[in-house]
Every structure is written in structure tokens, then in C-alpha cells.
Amino acid sequence: MLELAILGLLQTQALHGYEIRKRLRDELGVLSNVSFGSLYPALNRLERQGAVEAVEEPSRPPTRVPMTGSLSGERAALRSRRASTGLSRRGRKVYRITDEGRRQFAALLDSERDAGADDARSFGLRLAFARYLPPQARLRLLERRRAHLAERLTESRSAAVAAADRLDVYTRALLEHATESTERDISWLDRLIEAERSPSATAAPGRSATSAVEAQSLKQMEGDPL
Amino acid sequence: MLELAILGLLQTQALHGYEIRKRLRDELGVLSNVSFGSLYPALNRLERQGAVEAVEEPSRPPTRVPMTGSLSGERAALRSRRASTGLSRRGRKVYRITDEGRRQFAALLDSERDAGADDARSFGLRLAFARYLPPQARLRLLERRRAHLAERLTESRSAAVAAADRLDVYTRALLEHATESTERDISWLDRLIEAERSPSATAAPGRSATSAVEAQSLKQMEGDPL
DNA sequence: GTCATCATGTAAGCCGTTACATGATTGC
DNA sequence: GCAATCATGTAACGGCTTACATGATGAC
Numbered sequence: 001m002l003e004l005a006i007l008g009l010l011q012t013q014a015l016h017g018y019e020i021r022k023r024l025r026d027e028l029g030v031l032s033n034v035s036f037g038s039l040y041p042a043l044n045r046l047e048r049q050g051a052v053e054a055v056e057e058p059s060r061p062p063t064r065v066p067m068t069g070s071l072s073g074e075r076a077a078l079r080s081r082r083a084s085t086g087l088s089r090r091g092r093k094v095y096r097i098t099d100e101g102r103r104q105f106a107a108l109l110d111s112e113r114d115a116g117a118d119d120a121r122s123f124g125l126r127l128a129f130a131r132y133l134p135p136q137a138r139l140r141l142l143e144r145r146r147a148h149l150a151e152r153l154t155e156s157r158s159a160a161v162a163a164a165d166r167l168d169v170y171t172r173a174l175l176e177h178a179t180e181s182t183e184r185d186i187s188w189l190d191r192l193i194e195a196e197r198s199p200s201a202t203a204a205p206g207r208s209a210t211s212a213v214e215a216q217s218l219k220q221m222e223g224d225p226l
Numbered sequence: 227m228l229e230l231a232i233l234g235l236l237q238t239q240a241l242h243g244y245e246i247r248k249r250l251r252d253e254l255g256v257l258s259n260v261s262f263g264s265l266y267p268a269l270n271r272l273e274r275q276g277a278v279e280a281v282e283e284p285s286r287p288p289t290r291v292p293m294t295g296s297l298s299g300e301r302a303a304l305r306s307r308r309a310s311t312g313l314s315r316r317g318r319k320v321y322r323i324t325d326e327g328r329r330q331f332a333a334l335l336d337s338e339r340d341a342g343a344d345d346a347r348s349f350g351l352r353l354a355f356a357r358y359l360p361p362q363a364r365l366r367l368l369e370r371r372r373a374h375l376a377e378r379l380t381e382s383r384s385a386a387v388a389a390a391d392r393l394d395v396y397t398r399a400l401l402e403h404a405t406e407s408t409e410r411d412i413s414w415l416d417r418l419i420e421a422e423r424s425p426s427a428t429a430a431p432g433r434s435a436t437s438a439v440e441a442q443s444l445k446q447m448e449g450d451p452l
Numbered sequence: 453g454t455c456a457t458c459a460t461g462t463a464a465g466c467c468g469t470t471a472c473a474t475g476a477t478t479g480c
Numbered sequence: 481g482c483a484a485t486c487a488t489g490t491a492a493c494g495g496c497t498t499a500c501a502t503g504a505t506g507a508c
Contacts, residue, residue: 001467018487026385027397029404038468040489091476092487130396159252170356171253177414178255181407188403227495244459264496266461317504318459 030124051101277327
């Protein structure tokens with residue numbers, strides 16, 4: 001779970017623990033409040049397994065070499081990150097994913113044959129990294145989730161009918177709200193599934209930016225290791 | 227958490243473990259899948275603490291032979307009783323709540339000064355037992371939950387804006403859906419809060435049955451220990 | 453006579469938390 | 481100089497899960 005999230009974030013760029021935690025918090029809705037007490041041990045575990053490599057960043061990196069431009073994008077990346085987020089403090093450990101790590105990530109992301117992959121958390125996490133999934137696996141992920149929710153819905157509806165006369169106002173309000181939420185989740189999934197099936201015309205809808213983002217992702221995936 | 231749920235279910239009638247689990251599953255939306263591996267130890271814990279008393283039910287209770295005495299008649303009686311309440315198999319342990327248990331329940335339900343009572347689980351559980359809460363505490367529960375969600379909403383919105391250009395279609399869909407869900411939760415809470423404040427005219431809306439259910443609860447609370 | 457359901461329990465382990473401990477750097 | 485934020489870690493513990501073990505009863 002946490003491992004999957006970490007490896008997923010490291011796919012596009014190397015990050016240190018503190019930063020990983022931030023992104024977990026506000027990019028991935030699920031897993032919003034991972035604590036350091038579980039994050040750092042997880043990183044060490046991944047390092048021992050050879051899924052990531054840690055690069056200890058020195059306390060004082062060359063402090064602001066202006067634009068000599070020489071030593072490649074690494075420093076440029078560092079500089080821009082510092083400018084935007086206020087960087088370069090003391091010895092941070094920056095983690096870079098390895099080939100082994102990418103292999104593990106793919107295996108974790110798979111979800112087929114992952115028993116217990118039917119809770120909201122793992123679905124959310126997998127959807128967040130759905131762009132790394134081949135299109136058919138993406139579709140299966142969505143449809144499986146939809147089937148799961150639909151089943152739960154019919155079950156909870158019949159259970160609610162059976163127990164209806166026993167329930168008070170509050171329990172009933174809770175159950176009805178849960179039912180409505182599930183219904184909305186299902187139609188949301190239906191929209192996603194439809195979008196997934198329609199012939200790649202993903203760029204159409206209002207928000208724009210979509211294709212730009214994808215281009216950026218691709219770019220990041222190739223170079224820019226640190 | 228589990229303790230609270232168990233004590234809450236035992237408020238109105240004594241139940242055995244298996245039955246508690248069923249009710250947990252289909253009456254309380256939250257905590258839907260507690261396993262026996264956690265339920266039975268919890269019951270033993272509660273018994274040791276004196277919060278519940280266990281009454282071992284004999285394999286064959288007097289079997290209630292009605293007047294006819296014929297074997298088939300006996301079976302019919304058993305079957306009908308079983309159909310309504312699911313009774314009388316082998317040695318089941320029926321748990322009854324004690325005064326100490328009621329005290330503990332009230333304390334657990336309180337939520338004021340319960341740090342970490344801000345997740346969906348504990349809120350849902352507490353709302354399911356809201357009828358055991360004094361009206362002002364009920365209101366505070368709802369308002370506290372509302373405040374919590376509202377805060378999270380503004381946080382996640384600003385985070386989403388900050389990271390917007392980094393996010394791909396799937397992550398964004400996820401985040402937007404989560405935002406919408408939270409908004410709906412909030413307006414649901416608003417409706418509950420308003421209903422709570424309006425002068426007791428709870429019996430008005432379409433569903434009826436409400437007052438009947440409450441009368442039944444009261445009745446069960448007094449007698450009917452087993 | 454065998455399968456599903458009812459019924460209770462134990463043991464091992466996972467995944468996460470809180471609390472504690474440490475220390476550098478930035479901003480006021 | 482002091483607080484807030486950045487940054488990394490350890491220790492103890494909590495709560496729940498899975499898998500295992502056992503056995504009665506009822507339905508077909």
C-alpha cells in the first residue's frame with residue numbers, strides 16, 4: 001500500500017521523505033495522513049530490497065552557482081526547486097527508483113490476482129497511478145471497482161429493507177446517505193469507463209491542459225533523474 | 227471503536243457474537259467487515275472489564291413443545307421461531323450489558339475530548355448511536371464533523387490548485403470526485419443539523435415509522451433482556 | 453452423507469499510529 | 481533569541497486481518 005504509493009511518486013522524479021509525505025497528503029486523496037513513523041521505515045525497507053537508491057544530499061550544495069550551465073539539468077532542477085519551494089537545508093536523503101523498483105511497482109499496481117484489492121484505498125491509489133497501466137488493465141480496474149460497488153449496493157439495500165423497522169432516524173440517515181454516495185460513485189465510474197472507451201478524444205472537454213500534462217509526464221519519465 | 231459498537235448494539239438487547247457481527251455488517255454502515263478474529267477477543271475483553279455479562283445458552287433450551295406434542299409440530303414451532311429470531315442452536319454465549327458497560331458506553335460515545343475522533347469511522351459510529359446522546363451533544367457532534375470536513379475541503383482545494391499542473395487526468399478525476407463527495411457530505415450534515423434544530427417536528431416527513439421505532443426502542447430497553 | 457450455515461475461538465502478523473528524540477535553517 | 485518549518489529517525493503499542501482449529505445443526 002504505502003510502498004505502492006512511494007514507488008508511484010518516484011516514477012517521475014527522485015524525492016526525499018518529507019516531500020513524499022507532502023505529495024501523499026495533497027496529491028493522492030487517499031492515504032492522506034501517512035505519518036513519518038511509517039514513511040521512513042517504509043523507505044528503508046524499500047532501500048534494503050533494492051527498489052530505491054538513496055543519495056545523501058550534502059548540507060550545503062554548491063550554494064547558488066549562477067548560470068554557467070555546465071553540469072547539466074541536475075543543478076538546474078535543484079535551483080528551480082529551491083526557488084519555488086525554499087530548499088536545500090541539511091542532509092536530506094533523496095530516493096531514486098531503481099529498475100527493480102519499477103518492476104515491483106508494476107507488480108503492485110497490477111491488482112489482478114491481488115486479493116483484498118477491493119477497498120476504496122487501494123482502488124484510489126491504483127487509479128491515481130492509472131496512467132502507468134496499459135489501457136485494458138485500466139479498464140478492468142474501473143470495471144472491477146464498479147462491479148464491487150454494485151454488489152455491495154444491492155446487498156446493503158436488501159439488508160436495510162430487512163432491518164428497516166429496527167432502525168432509528170440516525171442510523172437510517174446514515175445508511176441512506178451511504179447508499180446515495182455509492183450510487184454516485186458508480187455513475188462517476190461509469191463516466192470514467194465511458195471516457196476510457198471513447199476513441200482517445202480525451203482532449204476535448206473544457207478543462208484543457210490535459211494533453212499538456214501528459215506531454216510533461218512523458219518528458220519527466222525519460223530524463224530528469226534527480 | 228469496536229467496543230463502542232458492541233456496547234451500542236447491546237444497549238437494547240442481549241446478543242451473541244455471531245449476531246453482533248451480522249448487525250455490525252448490515253445495520254452500521256461503518257465497521258462493515260469486522261472479522262471474528264477481532265470480535266470475539268473484544269467480547270472477552272469487555273467481559274473481563276465487567277462491561278458485559280455472558281450467559282452460556284444450553285444446546286437445547288426446553289424446546290417449547292406446544293400443546294399438540296407431535297414431532298412435526300415441535301419442528302414447526304422451532305422453525306418458526308428460528309425464522310423470526312434465528313434461535314437455539316448449540317452453546318452460544320449471549321452477552322448482556324451491565325451498568326458498568328453503560329457507563330463505558332456513555333464515555334466512549336462522548337467524543338468531546340476524544341482526540342482522533344475526527345475520522346469518518348468514529349463519526350459514523352457515533353451518529354448511528356446518536357439517539358443515546360443528549361440533544362446538545364448530538365448537535366455538537368454534527369457541527370464538529372461539519373467543521374472538520376469544511377476545513378479539509380479548503381485545504382485540499384488549495385493543495386489541488388497548487389499542484390494542478392503536475393496532475394494527470396486520473397489523479398485529477400480522483401481529487402475532483404473526492405471534493406464533490408465532501409461537498410455533498412457537508413450539505414447532508416447541514417440538513418441533519420437543521421432537522422436537529424427544528425422544534426422536534428421530526429415525525430412530519432414522508433417516511434413515517436419514526437415514532438413507532440422509537441417507542442419500540444424504549445420498550446426493548448426496559449424489559450426483554452434476553 | 454455431505455455441504456452450507458451457524459458458532460466460537462487462537463496465533464501470527466501487517467500496517468499503521470503516537471510519542472519520543474534530534475537537529476538544521478528561516479523568518480520575525 | 482525564539483518559534484515555525486524542514487528533516488530524519490526509533491520504540492512501543494493498537495487494532496484489525498488472515499489463517500487455522502473445532503464442532504453443531506439443518507437442508508437437500
